[in-house]
Amino acid sequence: MQNEIVERSALSAVSVPIPIWISGRIVLTDEIIENGSVLIRGRHIEAVNTPCPDGAITMEAGDGYILPGFIDIHLHGGGGADFMDAEEDSVAIVARAHMHHGTTAMVPTTMTCADELLEQVISCILPTLERPTGGARVLGLHLEGPFFSAAGKGAQPVSEQRIPTKKILEKFISLAEGHILRWDESPELENTLLFAEIMKENGILAAVAHTQANANQAMAAYDAGFSHATHFYNSMSTVHKENGIVHAGVIEATYLRDDVTIELIGDGKHIPRESMQLAYRIKGPDRICLITDAMRAADTDCVQSVLGAKSGGTPVVIKDGVAQLPDLSSYAGSICTMDRALRVAHLEYGLPLTGVSRMLSLTPARLCGCDGMKGSIASGKDADLVIMDREFNVRKVFVEGELLYQA
Ligand SMILES: [Zn+2]
CATH class of the missing domain: 2.30.40.10 (Urease, subunit C, domain 1)
Known part of the structure; x- marks a missing residue:
């Protein structure tokens, strides 16, 4: 024990x-x-x-x-709790579970959901910004959605997805009292430029995510101020056909932009060895963050769990070190921890230890604006x-x- x-x-x-x-x-x-x-x-x-x-x-x-302590800028849960439970002690439970695996600071991630639930989740996280959690320090908020296209939805519920508007963006920015560090959006959506503009005005890192955009749409988003790609490779377009014509996707556009950072899920399941090695060769350790994107079953022995909120989430099974839909047809969340991400990237995928350490600590610290202290x-x-x-x-x-x- x-x-x-x-x-x-x-x-x-x-x-x-x-x-x-x-x-x-x-x-x-x-x-x-x-x-x-x-x-x-x-x-x-x-x-x-x-x-x-x-x-x-x-x-x-x-x-x-x-x-140096690991900084996870994308995680949903662990130790049996998920931020979407909107319960006051869930933040401390997750913070302690991941601290046991070397995470000393984190950016709690919310999922696409109804506004009322998002409000409750944010109000549970805010008080933990000011005080020790008994585990990883909370640096700010990461909103994953709700502005995603249905085509790139991944595990995010379609029914709550929508188009960004000035009104809803400003409502949540004010509700979070300036503590939103990063916010994700599908760049093929209407109002993407407005989203980028408002993120820039408020000093929030804008990231492309859950997207089937083509390279032109991704480039337009990057030109407008998006500067990060969320769980790169996963729920993200590559070369594809639109009406019989071949287009490049978000992956190619992101590789061509030296001003864009990426994050990679480090569980050794979501990203194959060659894909991580290629990302490392093109982007280098100063433009990659290793993340867990962990759900509640991380740091537990559960074989059955729920992705998202306790009530209304998606039932999953834990098999082969990853959460999967019960019929094993698809991955449905990671149970990664940052020490595992280190072992995968360094021991299994052969990346150098100093580079892996930077992807676990210094690069995420810089993205959070705390590299002067962490x-x-x-x-x-x-x-x-x-x-x-x-x-x-x-x-x-x-x-x-x-x-x-x-x-
Ligand atoms: Zn996520």
């Missing part, structure tokens, strides 16, 4: 925090330091590669690794750290200087 440290550690109970000195192999942005050290004091990293000061508590990573191991940044063994299993997790988990 996992052994969770629930109480604030005695270390932070005293007024002058006792420093913690951790030695081991450190994964920095561009290099791995074999015999390094990280000194934590209070909430922050005080120094990297410094001698152990007198009176410090010492820890060691042994033959494992010290990595996303890498550097003095002055938040002490968000994951200590892993040599097989990349999580051994310890620090969130803002607090040891919240040890295996």
Whole structure:
């Protein structure tokens, strides 16, 4: 069983925090330091590669690794809860479940639904922005929908999909009190340019998603200010025919745009090895975020679950490490965690560890506008750290200087 440290550690109970000195192999942005050290004091990293000061508590990573905490910018649930449950404790349950796998900050994702439910979900998430969750820190909101075309719907319910209007966009922006970090839309929809305009005015990252647009439509969206592609490759068009004429799709358009970032589901199921390697070669680690897109069954032993809200969601079975429709005809959500995404990208798909670490931490931090404080191991940044063994299993997790988990 996992052994969770629930109480604030005695270390932070005293007024002058006792420093913690951790030695081991450190994964920095561009290099791995074999015999390094990280000194934590209070909430922050005080120094990297410094001698152990007198009176410090010492820890060691042994033959494992010290990595910056993972930042998941697209997840729906875990530990049995989903944000769409619109229950106050669901955010903390998800935050703790993913923290056990190294996620130290996250952007909760909502699904396409009726306005009333979206309002309730947002009002449950907002209070958690200001306080520790006992798990991953909540950075802001990700609205996945409801502005999706029926053709690219994926697992999003068709009945609640609609066209963006100024009125509805402004309503939710004001309801979320400026905390929407990212919002997705299908670029083939009417009012896409209006959507881009309003996102730009409000400093929200606009992303193409759940789309069957052709390359021209995608390029027009990118020209208007869209700058990110949600779960790239999944629910997304590639070369196809329209009335017998061949068109390129969103995937090709996105590859041609150096100003567009992408995110990849890291479970080793949604993205084949060659597709991730190709994305890495074209986009590089500074324009890719690894995400989980996890549903509620992540970090549970469930074999049956529900995608989306507890009541009214889609029943799914968990088989071969992925949620699937009960007749096994289609994937219906991921149960990925960020440590698994690391193992898939590095150990199975052969991508370099420093690059994988950047895709898990620094690039998502930059997209969230918090790379000054999070996303890498550097003095002055938040002490968000994951200590892993040599097989990349999580051994310890620090969130803002607090040891919240040890295996
Ligand atoms: Zn999603």
